Amino acid sequence: MSSRPSPQNYESEKTKKVVIVGGGLVGALNACFFAKRGFQVEVYEARKDIRTAKDVRGRSINLALSHRGRQALKAVGMEDRVVSKGIPMNARMIHSLSGKKSSLPYGKTGQYILSVDRAKLNQILLSAASQYPNVKLNFEEKLQHYSVEKGLLTFIRPDSSTFEVSHDLVVGCDGAFSTVRKQFMRQPRFDYSHVYIPHGYMELTMPPKNGGFAMEPNFLHIWPRNTFMMIALPNLNKSFTCTLFMPFEEFEKLTTGDExxxxFKKYFPDSIPLIGIEALKRDYFRLPAQAMISVKCSSFHIGAKCVLMGDAAHAVVPFYGQGMNAGFEDCIVFDELLDQFNNDLSKCLPEFSRLRVPDDHAISDLAMYNYVEMRKHVNSKWFVFRKYVDNFLHFCMPNTIVPLYTMVTFTRIRYHKVIKRHKWQSKVINSMLFVMGVLATITGAVMLFNYLPKSLLTLELYNWNFGFK
Structure with a gap:
């Protein structure tokens, strides 16, 4: 950003202090939202500043930015800048065992999701937040303890020294293993659960080929193999980031480069010359397979003092590409509530929980389902047929029939309403297909009946000629 943004309503909110714990994607975007309103914002991140650090640790699964996330970025004037750093993916490209490729569009012409680099996006958002005069970014300062009763957060520095911070509002954006959320565990009637799925993931790199992409760039490539799969997303440097998702026991079976x-020769043969034999044998053992966790909790707030957003509230598995988008939507929903209730936190926080808990639980369930779809259902002819039926009906009746993926990815229809609407649509479409099947059967029977007299006459003559009568 070339110039510092001007905070809105700065005079009325400049004495309110918002402490954001976590300087990742959701924390950095939240800093922009609160700063734009004029709040005094302090962000505390346990890691080094990703903009300057040479060794950046953390997840690196490529992200798929879609409508919900883009709307949040647009609200703080960041959409165009982020979109310019992404690569459009118009469809899934399915790789069969034989090497045959077929595409499944994500939506209507012109609808696409964006492949974006997690680290670069985080850098862009932190830089945007730092442009506000009422934002202070703090790195390598880890939350050690949070006391809601005292209204104090205790942070620890790398030299083991500690310090306390007061606040008007704490926003916990510190990930799936949130320290802020631990305070919620002490509250009565707080529900919490987490699940580690039995599959892990491992990342490999497909380098550029002859200065260009090794495969078609504007697709999310998928190698579905029923119980596991590999995907590949394009990067701006013409490489692809490949991610292998597989049960941990399958990862553990492969102990040598030759194995x-x-x-890969058995399940992903067409990828070998693109990744490279030596690179494949080496990079597979660079890091062990990483775990994936799904977190659900309720509620997302404590009084008018603390609220959870992003993975701290609802970590989801990555198979719908909605983890970041749901986290970004948390930010814009809260901002809309601040508008609705004139910045009254005592009203905004309970309403945020009421709205987001059912939606974020719903996207968690959808993400679990989509893994089965990606690794298995896309191989089914019936699944592909239904996709085309859904898209055709959506084209004919755009306001009545909307495919599940379209509702999740290209609208802001609330996630839990998406599931309800999808169930209703499925009943309608299945009933319609059943009726069409019955009508086709009846039509066939009528045609056969009209044809029968001639056939029976032929049979009568046949029987007479060969002495059966």
Missing amino acids: VLQF
């Missing part, structure tokens, strides 16, 4: 090569 890895044989495994």
